[in-house]
Amino acid sequence: MNKPDLSNPWHLLAFGFGSGLAPKAPGTFGTLAAIPFYLLLQYLSLPLYLLVVVVASVVGITICGRTSKDLGVHDHGGIVWDEFCGFWVTMIAAPTGWLWVAIGFILFRMFDIWKPWPIDLVDREMDGGSGIMVDDLIAGVYALICLQLLAYFFH
Template sequence: MEVKGKSSAGLFFMKFFSTWFFVGHIPFAPGTLGTLAAVPLYLLLSQLGLKCYVLSLILLTMLGVMVSNEMVRRYKDPDPQWIVVDEVIGYLVTMTGISWGISWMFLGFVTFRFFDILKLFPIKRLERLWGGVIWDDVLAGVYGNLFMRVLEILVR
């Protein structure tokens, strides 16, 4: 996604999207706040059914990869802390197909943050790939989703 020579509106959109409505510019705990900022989108998407949820997540991920790659290239930083759309995507992956409810949303939040911070193998390696800003959080979200599914089975 090349922005050079394009309008400042294009750059504004990329900053707006990559920082998830500028949440990423809050000077403390950007990953945690970015994950928290995903909750309203989760609430909306979870009401649309699983197919719409997954389709929206795929589109958001594709756009996230393109925009974050351009931001990394433009600002010459391999993983800028202010890009938090990856946390939004990771949380949505964690919550895919999980029971709806305040306790599950909170548990999903904590679970995703745990796996995102812990960076189990091979999460750290994904950061080096094209789109790695997003892909490491997608995999942390997959780990989180598997953990949540096991919990659902144990609780029921």
């Protein structure tokens, strides 16, 4: 296995600007690093926010795939661009405020770690950048649904 090179733009993005280099729980640190970007993105109109998330996710397939290939390992734990995108999916049309950011964070991490069906299947069966990205995007959709239900009933 090769080491990530943060001077390489693909690696820099894949490793969440270095957040994926955390010695423990890199996915959690990657998701935390996604929050400041979300705080900037939340002011976009919904269509523009969705466009950014779709572009980041589609480009993420290449980002994660190239970095994974460079490192010689399928889904290196430090690759966290998928957590960035999954969290941003979770936060689509989320109510404003730190409480909702925290709830979104917890829900996304819960689904990303727990991996209920079909996340576990995608995680096992898909290869390359798509395999790295898609399971987190599905976790983001599950967390989005839960967040929106909570917002509907309690906001």
